[in-house]
Structure formats: structure tokens, C-alpha cells
Amino acid sequence: MAKSAKVPTIIDKPMGFCPGCGHGIAIRLIAECLETLGYDSNVIFGIGVGCSSLLGGGLQTDRLHCPHGRASAVCTAFKRVMPETMVIAYQGDGDAYSIGLSQTTNAMYRNEKFTLFVINNTLYGMTGGQMSSTTMPGQKTSTSPLGRDCGATGLPMRFPEMVASQFNAAYVARGTVINPAHINKLKGYIINALEAQKYNEGYSIVEILAPCPTNWGMTPVNAMAHIQETLIPYYPLGEFKTREKK
Numbered sequence: 001m002a003k004s005a006k007v008p009t010i011i012d013k014p015m016g017f018c019p020g021c022g023h024g025i026a027i028r029l030i031a032e033c034l035e036t037l038g039y040d041s042n043v044i045f046g047i048g049v050g051c052s053s054l055l056g057g058g059l060q061t062d063r064l065h066c067p068h069g070r071a072s073a074v075c076t077a078f079k080r081v082m083p084e085t086m087v088i089a090y091q092g093d094g095d096a097y098s099i100g101l102s103q104t105t106n107a108m109y110r111n112e113k114f115t116l117f118v119i120n121n122t123l124y125g126m127t128g129g130q131m132s133s134t135t136m137p138g139q140k141t142s143t144s145p146l147g148r149d150c151g152a153t154g155l156p157m158r159f160p161e162m163v164a165s166q167f168n169a170a171y172v173a174r175g176t177v178i179n180p181a182h183i184n185k186l187k188g189y190i191i192n193a194l195e196a197q198k199y200n201e202g203y204s205i206v207e208i209l210a211p212c213p214t215n216w217g218m219t220p221v222n223a224m225a226h227i228q229e230t231l232i233p234y235y236p237l238g239e240f241k242t243r244e245k246k
């Protein structure tokens, strides 16, 4: 019988995500990577508002539940006063790229030396599936019942591409949680992002395409297929800014 992987010690108790949600996989991966790099205690999370906030009840780490969208501002302060601590902003796309776009962009612009993980499920999950800045063209949400009209609301935002093409970040990538191969790749991206911070190289960000079966009105299996077929062609996976491994 296959031996089950050890649960990282910082995972305290189960978190209350819906069945098939991507947050749980992402958080487990981040916890595993922190443990691999020796950060089981000297880490602090700036947690967003949204389903991302459920992380707060599940990890045995220092953390602050930030005002909506402001995790990058809070993490800027954390990192400046505690440069030896691993500082992580953990947010949804609505929190990081819509409500908190100014704070997220300004921290990235200044090349603040913390790490941002954004769970992109193309809508506001916790509050009933409203449109966010990453909602796909034509996607039906509770605030775009006829489908997103990009002529009126703008194009879905590709934040990592903007960071990598115009700014001075240390590491930028986008991964997903849809199958074991992609999860393994994502784990490499998360390790790189955390190492960029560990070695004081600058700002690092990994966006994670993740399913929200509840608000997409899909089964968990169909939600994974939706990411493969519809989201990845618009939100390509990979590393947009690489670093030299130390």
C-alpha cells in the first residue's frame, strides 16, 4: 500500500473549503514548501478577505487577517520590520487584483521583498460569485448574468505578465492545481518564490489557477476540465521571470 505523505506540522486542523475547491491544495503545497525550506515557525501570513481567509483557521503560524485588498500593504510593513521572517501574502483574485489593486501594484512596483500567492478562480468566491477583474470574456457571474462584456468592463487581467514584462520582480510564475503533474510543477514555482525571498532577491509572485465548483455551478471534475480547456489558453502557465537556483 502506498505510504501517505506526512502532513506538514504547521497544518493544524482541516479547513472548511467546499468539496473540489483549489484553496486547500494550494495551502497544503505552500505548507509543504515552507517545511522543506525550514520555515515551520519563522513565517507570517498576511491573509486576504475571501475564502482565502479560511487559511487563518487551519495553519499554526503567525498571521494577520488584513482589511480587504490590503495584504500587500500589511506584508510590506511586516517584511520591513522583520526582514528575517518569511512573509507571505495569501489572497484571492478579487482581493488582490480588484479591491486591492492599488496596494498590490504599489508593493510590486517598489519590489518589496515578500511573496504573494494569488488564488485565481475568476470571481469573488466567498460572497456568491460576483465578477472580478479576472472573470473571463462572456463568463456568467452573479453580477454579469448575461456574461462578462469586456467592451464595458475591460479585459481579464493578467497581472503576472504585467509584473514580469515591466517591473523589477525577482520571480514570477503561474501554475495550477488541476492534476498531479501540474501540482508538482506548481510546487517548484512555490519553492522558487519562497527562495527568492529567503535570499533577499526581491518581490516574488505565483498566481494559481484554481477551481471554484460552487460558484461555477460545476462538479469538481468538470471544474478542473474548465481550467484546462478555457482558462489556461488565456492564462498561460509557466515561469515569466526566473532566478538562478542557489
Ligand SMILES: Cc1ncc(C[n+]2csc(CCOP(=O)(O)OP(=O)(O)O)c2C)c(N)n1
Residues within 6 Å of the ligand: 048, 049, 050, 051, 052, 068, 091, 092, 093, 094, 095, 096, 119, 121, 123, 124, 125, 126, 127, 132
Ligand atoms: C471592504 C469590504 N468590501 C467587501 C467585502 C465583501 N467581500 C468579502 S469576501 C469578498 C470576495 C473575495 O473574493 P476573492 O478575493 O476572489 O476570493 P475567493 O473568495 O474567491 O477566494 C468580498 C467582496 C468585505 N468583506 N469588505
Ligand code: SF4
Residues within 6 Å of the ligand: 016, 017, 018, 020, 021, 022, 023, 051, 121, 125, 126, 211, 212, 213, 214, 215
Ligand atoms: S466558494 Fe469557491 S473558493 Fe470558496 S471555498 Fe467554495 S469552492 Fe472554494
